[in-house]
Amino acid sequence: MQSIFSRLTVIITTSPTPSSPSTDLISSVIESFRLHCPELVATRVIVVFDTFDRIAAQNRLKSGSASPEVAENYSAYKDNVKSLVLREYVNDSNDGHHLQQATATAEFGSPYDEKNSVELAITHTGDKHVTFIEPIARLGFGLAIRSALRVVETPYVWVQQHDWALVANIPLQPLLEVMDTSSTTGNTPKPIRYISFPSIRMHRYAVSDCVNSYPALRSLTATLKEDFSSSSQPNVKVPLTPLFFWFDKPHLASTEHYLSRVFPTRLAMRRGEFIEDKIGQRARGQMKDGEWGKWATWLYYPDDGKELCLRHLMGRTWKGGEGGLVGRYQKET
Structure with a gap:
C-alpha cells in the first residue's frame, strides 16, 4: 500500500x-x-x-x-x-x-x-x-x-x-509495474503511457471496425497486442491491446506524459473543452499516419476483449x- x-x-x-x-x-x-x-x-x-x-x-x-x-x-x-x-x-x-x-x-x-x-x-x-x-x-x-x-x-x-x-477487478500493481518497465527501444518498442478500461462500446475492440478498417492500425494491433507480466505477481497476466484514441473515461496514465502530450502550452485546451473531443480525434489521426508511439495509448483487454470493466x-x-x-x-x- x-x-x-x-x-x-x-x-x-x-x-x-x-x-x-x-x-x-x-x-x-x-x-x-x-x-x-x-x-x-x-x-x-x-x-x-x-x-x-x-x-x-x-x-x-x-x-x-x-x-x-x-x-x-x-x-x-x-x-x-x-x-x-x-x-x-x-x-x-x-x-x-x-x-x-x-x-x-x-x-x-x-x-x-x-x-x-x-x-x-x-x-x-x-x-x-x-x-x-x-x-x-x-x-x-x-x-x-x-x-x-x-x-x-x-x-x-x-x-x-x-x-x-x-464492474470488474483491476490488477493495479501489475499495471503500474508494466508501465514502469515498458520499452521505447528495440526492434518492436512498446511504450505504455496510458491505459484505458473497456466499457460496452469497447467490446472486442481489437477486432472492431475502428481498427480493422485501417491497415496501419490493424498491423499495429497484430504486432503490439500482448499479455504482459509483472515481477511482483508473475502469475497475473496483464492483457493489453493498442488503443487508437485518448478517452476521458477512467484511465491510468503517466503524469509527465499527460502534461507534455495533452497540455504542452496554455493554447492546448480552452475553457469548457473535453480532452477526448479536442485531443482524441487529433491523436487518432496521427496514429493512422504512423505516430501511435508518441501517444502510447493502450486498452486493458481481459478475456480477449469480452470482459467489461466499466459501467456508465x-x-x-x-x-x-x-x-x-x-x-x-x-x-x-
Missing part, C-alpha cells in the same frame, strides 16, 4: 448533477473501488469541483447551464462530497479537521487577454493525502484535469469521472434512488 501511495494519485472530477446534494454517484464510484480495486482508496486523492456558467430554466450541464434547483444545491453537494472523501480516504470528516489553503490559476488561450484565466481555491490535508480544488468559474473537464495534474506529486495518475464505476452511471440525468451501484447495475442488465 505504501508503494501505491507514493506512486499513484487518484483524480476525481465532479460537477453539478440532478442528484445534488446527494453523494450517491461518488459513493457508488468509491464502492466500486473497494469491490474491484481497493488500492484506489489507499492512494492520495484530488477532487476537482467544476461549476456552472449560468442558471437556466433547464439543465444543459455539458454546456454549463444549471437549473435553479441544481445551482442552489451545489454548495451543499460540495460540502457533502468533502465529508465523504475525508471519511473514506483518511477516516475523518471536515468537521474540525484542519485543511490548509492555497490558491492557483488556470490559464488558457491567448496570454494577451486578461480574461483568459480562472482563479482556483485549493485546500488539502497537511500530508496532501486529500486535496480539493474549487474554481471560481467553470473550467470544463480538460482544464479541471490539468489543474489537478499540476499539484500531483506522484509519477502516475488514475483519472476518474464521477459517474463511471468499476449517466450523471447528467441520474437523480438517485437507484439503490447505488448494485441496484443500477441490476436495472441496466
